[in-house]
Amino acid sequence: MIRSNPEELVRKNIARFVDKEIIPVAQELDNKGEFPREIFEKLARMGIFGIRYPRHKGGAGGNTTLFCIICEEISRGLLSVASITAMQCLMGTNFLFHSGTPEMLDQYFLPAMRGEKIGCFCMTEPDAGSDLGAITTRATEVDDGYLINGMKTWVTDGPEASFYTVMCQTDPTKRLRGIGYFFVPRHFSGVSVSSPFKCLGTRTTPICEVAFKDVLIPKEYRLTPEGQGLNSFLKIIAEIRTMTAALAIGLQRAAMADSIKYANERVASGKPIAKFQLIQAKIANMVTNLEASRLMTYRAAAMIDAGQDALKESTMAKYFATEAACSATDECTRIFAGYGYSMEYTAQRYFRDSRFLLNGGGTHEVLQGNIARWVGL
Amino acid sequence: MNIIVLVKQVPNNTEVKLDPKTGNLIREGVDTIVNPDDLQALETAFTLKETHGATITVLSMGPVQAIDALSEAIGMGADKAILLSDRAFAGADTWATSFTLGKAIQRVEKFDLILTGRQAIDGDTAQVGPQIAEYLDLPQVTYVFDIEKLDTGYVQVKRRLEDGYERIQCSLPAVLTIIGGRSKPRYPEISKLLSACTKRAPIEVWNAADIGVTTAEVGMNGSLTQVIKTFAPKFERQSEFLEGSAASVARDLVERFKRNKLI
Numbered sequence: 346m347i348r349s350n351p352e353e354l355v356r357k358n359i360a361r362f363v364d365k366e367i368i369p370v371a372q373e374l375d376n377k378g379e380f381p382r383e384i385f386e387k388l389a390r391m392g393i394f395g396i397r398y399p400r401h402k403g404g405a406g407g408n409t410t411l412f413c414i415i416c417e418e419i420s421r422g423l424l425s426v427a428s429i430t431a432m433q434c435l436m437g438t439n440f441l442f443h444s445g446t447p448e449m450l451d452q453y454f455l456p457a458m459r460g461e462k463i464g465c466f467c468m469t470e471p472d473a474g475s476d477l478g479a480i481t482t483r484a485t486e487v488d489d490g491y492l493i494n495g496m497k498t499w500v501t502d503g504p505e506a507s508f509y510t511v512m513c514q515t516d517p518t519k520r521l522r523g524i525g526y527f528f529v530p531r532h533f534s535g536v537s538v539s540s541p542f543k544c545l546g547t548r549t550t551p552i553c554e555v556a557f558k559d560v561l562i563p564k565e566y567r568l569t570p571e572g573q574g575l576n577s578f579l580k581i582i583a584e585i586r587t588m589t590a591a592l593a594i595g596l597q598r599a600a601m602a603d604s605i606k607y608a609n610e611r612v613a614s615g616k617p618i619a620k621f622q623l624i625q626a627k628i629a630n631m632v633t634n635l636e637a638s639r640l641m642t643y644r645a646a647a648m649i650d651a652g653q654d655a656l657k658e659s660t661m662a663k664y665f666a667t668e669a670a671c672s673a674t675d676e677c678t679r680i681f682a683g684y685g686y687s688m689e690y691t692a693q694r695y696f697r698d699s700r701f702l703l704n705g706g707g708t709h710e711v712l713q714g715n716i717a718r719w720v721g722l
Numbered sequence: 723m724n725i726i727v728l729v730k731q732v733p734n735n736t737e738v739k740l741d742p743k744t745g746n747l748i749r750e751g752v753d754t755i756v757n758p759d760d761l762q763a764l765e766t767a768f769t770l771k772e773t774h775g776a777t778i779t780v781l782s783m784g785p786v787q788a789i790d791a792l793s794e795a796i797g798m799g800a801d802k803a804i805l806l807s808d809r810a811f812a813g814a815d816t817w818a819t820s821f822t823l824g825k826a827i828q829r830v831e832k833f834d835l836i837l838t839g840r841q842a843i844d845g846d847t848a849q850v851g852p853q854i855a856e857y858l859d860l861p862q863v864t865y866v867f868d869i870e871k872l873d874t875g876y877v878q879v880k881r882r883l884e885d886g887y888e889r890i891q892c893s894l895p896a897v898l899t900i901i902g903g904r905s906k907p908r909y910p911e912i913s914k915l916l917s918a919c920t921k922r923a924p925i926e927v928w929n930a931a932d933i934g935v936t937t938a939e940v941g942m943n944g945s946l947t948q949v950i951k952t953f954a955p956k957f958e959r960q961s962e963f964l965e966g967s968a969a970s971v972a973r974d975l976v977e978r979f980k981r982n983k984l985i
Contacts, residue, residue: 346921347786347789347805347807347925347927348789348793348918348919348920348921348923348925349789349790349793349918349919350919351915351916351919353790354790354793354794354797354915354918354919355912355915355916357753357790358794358797358909358910358912358915361755361909362909387909390908390909390911391909391910391911391912392911392912392913392914393912395912395913396912400913400917404913405911405912405913405916406913406916406917407912407916411912411916415912
């Protein structure tokens with residue numbers, strides 16, 4: 346039976362969307378620094394936000410590999426649009442999908458799949474990032490539900506969100522074992538959202554602080570059972586890291602393509618700079634790192650799709666692919682030389698955007714520590 | 723209402739290069755797309771489906787790789803798709819292509835409208851749509867950019883002319899060749915794209931025997947024309963500066979025009 350290959354078909358169609366709808370406006374969007382509402386709605390119409398969820402529950406019936414392909418392609422166009430997409434597909438809706446009541450799914454999840462509502466994930470706090478055991482946002486059980494108190498920061502899409510999945514501590518004595526996820530609609534009393542941060546890169550991705558002061562939520566808005574928060578976190582973190590690696594691949598591809606194009610066009614000493622060995626060496630490194638990033642990332646994605654534990658593989662993929670993206674974007678600015686320093690060209694945007702990838706899913710200093718620990722250090 | 727949309731998978735013309743030695747298209751590694759005018763035909767069909775209700779069947783002839791064009795059409799909203807694929811169909815000119823598609827259309831139970839793009843970007847002949855209409859003995863309107871009315875038994879359309887448009891009413895069933903109109907072709911939905919890749923997808927593949935043709939009637943054997951050579955035109959500009967007085971330069975120029983039979 347003759348059928349299309351789903352991965353190739355999805356990649357081809359998303360790539361076409363990116364080439365036509367994102368790349369031509371990427372510089373303008375970045376300059377404006379506004380939430381890319383029009384593109385977000387177009388992505389919703391294509392049903393992209395449901396890629397990880399089963400069709401019979403309002404999703405598109407895809408998997409992590411397809412999700413990563415989409416993230417990679419969109420990131421090739423504009424990383425900040427890809428990060429918004431990733432938040433809506435994964436962290437912003439995942440716990441709601443798995444643990445929300447039918448009413449919550451109707452009221453929040455399905456509208457999020459249609460792009461009518463935006464969900465996001467509140468984990469980091471002013472004094473707790475990678476050390477999750479130190480989070481202080483409390484969920485206190487009361488007669489008619491839970492009271493949420495605390496402050497979250499670096500909330501991606503926070504200013505635009507309609508609802509938040511909030512990591513809270515239920516029992517500080519239990520540290521990591523006491524964490525859990527709670528669903529908090531933005532319009533609930535006691536939720537306040539700061540203005541968007543001014544950031545170095547990914548300027549269309551709004552990021553902010555969200556404060557919770559005596560926010561009363563119903564009992565069913567607890568999204569992870571007692572003692573299961575850490576396990577849920579470990580399950581999703583592998584996917585977050587794999588997705589981040591896919592974003593890094595997209596950025597590498599963009600930087601590499603522009604570097605090659607510019608190197609072929611720019612003439613110095615009577616020949617295109619692409620003919621100089623030192624420029625060739627930079628591009629050869631980009632190509633090689635890209636290939637390695639792909640192998641590591643899609644291996645981790647395939648493991649997740651097979652239901653295997655991919656924490657180590659995803660951690661190394663995220664670490665490697667992101668470092669490769671930082672290197673490729675840096676080299677891109679060097680190949681562009683003076684024009685790499687100009688805001689008129691793409692190189693500076695790639696360079697700034699690459700820094701976004703360093704922290705999400707764990708800083709590289711923490712990840713390197715994890716990797717070292719896994720070999721007994 | 724039943725609508726048949728004819729689509730063709732073509733190389734993305736922004737990437738096409740010719741082999742300088744053989745003159746053939748270099749297809750390896752070249753992205754393929756659904757022919758842009760055919761995307762407009764699909765969009766027209768989806769608009770009619772939304773406004774009037776319709777079942778859309780998409781038909782294409784090509785190698786097995788052309789299944790992607792049909793999967794995309796399903797992703798955009800087509801109800802079913804048929805790929806005509808057989809080694810015997812290879813090398814068909816527009817005559818043999820129209821004959822083969824016409825035979826396949828006769829196998830589709832019932833239809834009211836056949837829509838297709840004005841022309842394909844790889845051949846630019848604009849012959850297949852009209853030839854199918856002739857083969858099936860159906861009325862045809864080419865260069866359609868707007869369907870104004872669709873009623874029992876007739877359709878009223880706007881047809882693009884060089885200096886304006888004409889309004890035409892014709893009976894159904896009919897063949898319309900479509901050019902870009904007001905609506906931009908929609909992007910496929912991911913869930914439908916993925917459905918199109920499954921065994922249960924409503925996509926059939928028909929060969930020569932399925933449509934009741936002999937190998938002598940189709941493909942290169944059934945073609946009335948043959949491509950002898952394909953080449954890229956050379957755009958070379960040769961400049962020569964004529965010197966002397968204005969009168970002598972003018973005389974020289976006239977002489978050269980005559981010599982080259984330009985005047």
